[in-house]
Amino acid sequence: MADSDRALYFDACATSPTDPEVIDWIAEVQRSAWGNPSSLHGHGLKAAECLERSRVQLASSLRAAANDLVFTSGATESIHLALLGRTVDRAPGRLVVSSVEHPATMAAAQQLANQGWEVVEWPVDPQGQIDLGQLDSLLDAPTEMVSLIWGQSEIGSLQPVDVVGAECRRRGITFHVDATQVVSQGRPDWSTLPADLLSASSHKCGGPKGVGFLLTRSHQRESMRPWLGGGGQEQGLRSGTQPVALIAGLTLAISKLPAWTSLCTSHSTRHLRDELLASLLEDPRLRLSGSRDQRLPHHISLLASDDAGRALSGRALVREMAQQGVAISSGSACASGHDEGSSVLRAIGLNAEASKSGIRISLGPWNNPSELPLLKERLSRSLDRLQGR
Numbered sequence: 049m050a051d052s053d054r055a056l057y058f059d060a061c062a063t064s065p066t067d068p069e070v071i072d073w074i075a076e077v078q079r080s081a082w083g084n085p086s087s088l089h090g091h092g093l094k095a096a097e098c099l100e101r102s103r104v105q106l107a108s109s110l111r112a113a114a115n116d117l118v119f120t121s122g123a124t125e126s127i128h129l130a131l132l133g134r135t136v137d138r139a140p141g142r143l144v145v146s147s148v149e150h151p152a153t154m155a156a157a158q159q160l161a162n163q164g165w166e167v168v169e170w171p172v173d174p175q176g177q178i179d180l181g182q183l184d185s186l187l188d189a190p191t192e193m194v195s196l197i198w199g200q201s202e203i204g205s206l207q208p209v210d211v212v213g214a215e216c217r218r219r220g221i222t223f224h225v226d227a228t229q230v231v232s233q234g235r236p237d238w239s240t241l242p243a244d245l246l247s248a249s250s251h252k253c254g255g256p257k258g259v260g261f262l263l264t265r266s267h268q269r270e271s272m273r274p275w276l277g278g279g280g281q282e283q284g285l286r287s288g289t290q291p292v293a294l295i296a297g298l299t300l301a302i303s304k305l306p307a308w309t310s311l312c313t314s315h316s317t318r319h320l321r322d323e324l325l326a327s328l329l330e331d332p333r334l335r336l337s338g339s340r341d342q343r344l345p346h347h348i349s350l351l352a353s354d355d356a357g358r359a360l361s362g363r364a365l366v367r368e369m370a371q372q373g374v375a376i377s378s379g380s381a382c383a384s385g386h387d388e389g390s391s392v393l394r395a396i397g398l399n400a401e402a403s404k405s406g407i408r409i410s411l412g413p414w415n416n417p418s419e420l421p422l423l424k425e426r427l428s429r430s431l432d433r434l435q436g437r
């Protein structure tokens with residue numbers, strides 16, 4: 049990424065610039081190990097060796113066994129493999145997901161609903177966290193699987209995966225965690241995490257796009273089925289020739305991350321985020337959405353309003369910021385030119401208008417303190433412009 053591009057990139061949760069060392073490593077592997085890792089000749093063996101070396105190294109970074117890893121094209125595919133691969137050939141039961149899941153989980157859950165599964169949404173409080181008061185009733189029979197987004201992409205809320213995972217384990221319920229936004233903040237420890245399946249993507253943490261992984265446990269793998277037929281790669285769970293160079297890039301990117309601690313308290317990005325958040329909240333037109341403390345360490349989500357407290361459009365604000373050279377995101381989807389508002393903001397109890405007013409500012413290691421006043425000034429100017437000043 050050129051310095052001019054990087055200067056005001058505050059959209060880490062959408063994607064991260066690829067680490068230059070990772071780019072060099074991908075090029076090197078692509079040049080030297082371009083064979084098909086399933087081929088029996090020298091080119092294939094070289095690619096297979098490189099693939100397996102990456103697998104062992106990545107597994108070790110995550111404190112997993114090499115066989116626990118299934119490489120996929122990204123988190124969307126991993127989530128589908130987790131939910132659909134785990135339930136295929138089984139009589140329909142009950143799946144519990146939070147009401148603030150990523151659309152990939154909602155889509156896979158919908159497929160299960162179409163197959164006769166009962167899909168129940170776990171409600172969240174105004175901070176975006178699941179209501180633990182409902183733990184007992186939601187995990188009662190016939191619940192067979194629970195899927196939770198560990199760090200919510202739009203409002204940053206962290207879910208209590210340890211509590212839910214321990215309870216699922218006690219009851220023999222399969223627990224899937226969508227860790228896509230968490231992994232950039234620290235490598236999860238698969239040896240202690242009480243989860244059966246974990247999905248993640250490489251491009252949120254300095255790696256290339258087009259690759260991700262699903263972490264599995266051996267007892268789950270035995271009863272899992274692929275949802276795509278083909279060459280039977282990845283222990284038969286994910287057919288398709290593995291992108292050896294991308295997997296090598298993913299492995300290097302993840303090896304450079306710190307280990308995950310509950311909230312990454314000593315994380316420098318977190319300190320920068322805290323400073324930025326405090327400064328942005330001085331503007332009465334901005335207020336925080338989601339949890340203040342139980343939040344991804346690199347994440348800020350805000351609701352924008354005018355001086356009279358009327359909701360402003362988050363999408364318009366994002367476009368205005370882009371014109372001023374600042375990359376941020378909004379949460380709401382736009383269908384046929386009509387802003388439908390964010391389903392996540394509605395799930396935390398906001399009304400239709402407020403649910404269109406969300407913006408997300410997310411930081412990465414490329415951001416630095418000198419950028420914070422610039423972002424604040426441009427956000428204030430953008431708010432003025434939306435108010436016709």
Ligand SMILES: Cc1ncc(COP(=O)(O)O)c(C=O)c1O
Nearest residue numbers: 122123124150201226228229249
């Ligand atoms: C929490 C979460 N899950 C899943 C995904 C899907 O990831 P990918 O687009 O890499 O498949 C994303 C992407 O933004 C995400 O934030």
